[in-house]
Amino acid sequence: MDSAFWIKALQLIAGLGLLVFLHELGHYFFARIFGIKVDKFYLFFNPYFSIVKWKPGKGVKFFTSKEFDEEPIPDNYKPTWRDTTYGIGWLPLGGYCAIAGMIDETKSAKDLAAEPQPWEFRTKPAWQRLLVMLGGVVFNFLTAIVIYAGIVYTYGEQYVPLDKAYEGMAYPAAAHNIGFRDGDIPLTADGERLDAADADFRLKMIEAKEVTVLRNHADTVKIAIPDKFIFALENDTTGVSFCSYRMPVVVAGLAPGEPAVEAGIQKGDRIIAVDSVPTTAYMEFTAELKKNAGKEVAIDILRGNDTVSVAITPTEYGKIGIQLAPITDIYEVETVDYSLWESVPKGWELGVTTLTNYVSQLKYVFTSEGAQSLGGFGTIGSIFPDTWQWLAFWNIVAFLSVILAFMNIIPIPGLDGGHVVFLLWEIITRRRPSEKVLDYAQYVGMLLIIALLIYANGNDIYRFFIK
Numbered sequence: 001m002d003s004a005f006w007i008k009a010l011q012l013i014a015g016l017g018l019l020v021f022l023h024e025l026g027h028y029f030f031a032r033i034f035g036i037k038v039d040k041f042y043l044f045f046n047p048y049f050s051i052v053k054w055k056p057g058k059g060v061k062f063f064t065s066k067e068f069d070e071e072p073i074p075d076n077y078k079p080t081w082r083d084t085t086y087g088i089g090w091l092p093l094g095g096y097c098a099i100a101g102m103i104d105e106t107k108s109a110k111d112l113a114a115e116p117q118p119w120e121f122r123t124k125p126a127w128q129r130l131l132v133m134l135g136g137v138v139f140n141f142l143t144a145i146v147i148y149a150g151i152v153y154t155y156g157e158q159y160v161p162l163d164k165a166y167e168g169m170a171y172p173a174a175a176h177n178i179g180f181r182d183g184d185i186p187l188t189a190d191g192e193r194l195d196a197a198d199a200d201f202r203l204k205m206i207e208a209k210e211v212t213v214l215r216n217h218a219d220t221v222k223i224a225i226p227d228k229f230i231f232a233l234e235n236d237t238t239g240v241s242f243c244s245y246r247m248p249v250v251v252a253g254l255a256p257g258e259p260a261v262e263a264g265i266q267k268g269d270r271i272i273a274v275d276s277v278p279t280t281a282y283m284e285f286t287a288e289l290k291k292n293a294g295k296e297v298a299i300d301i302l303r304g305n306d307t308v309s310v311a312i313t314p315t316e317y318g319k320i321g322i323q324l325a326p327i328t329d330i331y332e333v334e335t336v337d338y339s340l341w342e343s344v345p346k347g348w349e350l351g352v353t354t355l356t357n358y359v360s361q362l363k364y365v366f367t368s369e370g371a372q373s374l375g376g377f378g379t380i381g382s383i384f385p386d387t388w389q390w391l392a393f394w395n396i397v398a399f400l401s402v403i404l405a406f407m408n409i410i411p412i413p414g415l416d417g418g419h420v421v422f423l424l425w426e427i428i429t430r431r432r433p434s435e436k437v438l439d440y441a442q443y444v445g446m447l448l449i450i451a452l453l454i455y456a457n458g459n460d461i462y463r464f465f466i467k
Helices: 003-033 126-155 201-207 229-234 259-263 282-291 340-364 368-373 377-382 390-409 416-429 435-466
Strands: 038-045 050-055 059-064 085-088 091-099 157-159 185-189 210-215 219-224 249-254 270-274 297-303 306-312 322-324 334-336
Touching: 003 038, 003 091, 003 126, 003 377, 003 390, 126 157, 126 340, 126 390, 126 416, 185 201, 201 229, 249 259, 259 306, 270 282, 340 390, 377 435, 390 416, 416 435
Parallel strands: 038 085
Antiparallel strands: 038 091, 050 059, 050 085, 157 334, 185 210, 210 219, 249 270, 249 322, 270 297, 297 306
């Protein structure tokens, strides 16, 4: 496997590990506020053994299933953080916070046969139990807001105005099939002006009925968007993102000893043709290099105001050893800066917008195409970049934090949302569901969750290795 796979995998584990930790910390935080004993706090699951476990005053254990000895609980006992075993499991599929007196993935009704204690979850008022169950969701959403606020405070909001991207946008084959052409510059979606400062402008195009584009910097073209166009994009295998900026081939650096150095290419050159075939953007350039791999070919270069031609022999892999200039060095970039106080409401706005857009797209899941598009950890990992880029990493983690918050509040037994439904029922009717009912609901919910995980990750296996 190449380095890109491991970089993506590392980002996936680091991102999800952080979000799972903060989610469970939300449950832990409210449990401790209300004086509820927390038996275990784990990052990742630990069937059969743990990588490491620690209990204050009891020491540390590595790679073992042996638990710490429990001391008798005295009268008038008040739990503290020192009563919890903290650990890291070996199975990176989530984590858990084992709360005393609560039916969850770690305990069934049989485990709660003893007399209820005042420091247990089950003896607390319903509103306190409700906050404990909402704690994970609240912490995940707050995490997204903090990350978004940190991003805009640190980096500001940088974007290339659509009319400043003189080479236009690139589109996958699914978009070409309905009328888009590479180089088209989006103008409106259903009559509403599109602006690159709006992070949702691509989604507006995908969900519109009609999009207007500027073609060849001269013609205005209207394109009808078919229903469920989003699925055609998801099933596209060309690897081109919908409406991505076309990148002129401007040389930012040269690799020593590679063909570009030997051919006399210089930093700042713009490559405009390969073997007389125009290469307006990077994708066309790489395609032509691959066609001429291992063969000497003429490359036309724009150097200042002059056009020069050089002979070059790409490697057998179609490479010449250049580093592409970033988009911020090519197109005119606009930046919106935020002070520390301004970044907080902007972070809230981005968090709410991300949640709203995600929820609006869930309608597609309840279709045959939507079910087939569901993905597991492979799909999540694939959205991370091939190289470690902090800005991209934090943007993706913030997005996943919003998704994790929403997914956990769905009213399925076994998820936080399932517990919330039972607690709301109790608050409204003043009747508590029996522990047997909660036990059965937990079993059913866990079966549904496991089935969904198998299905989603099975889709990944089919798409990545079979299809």
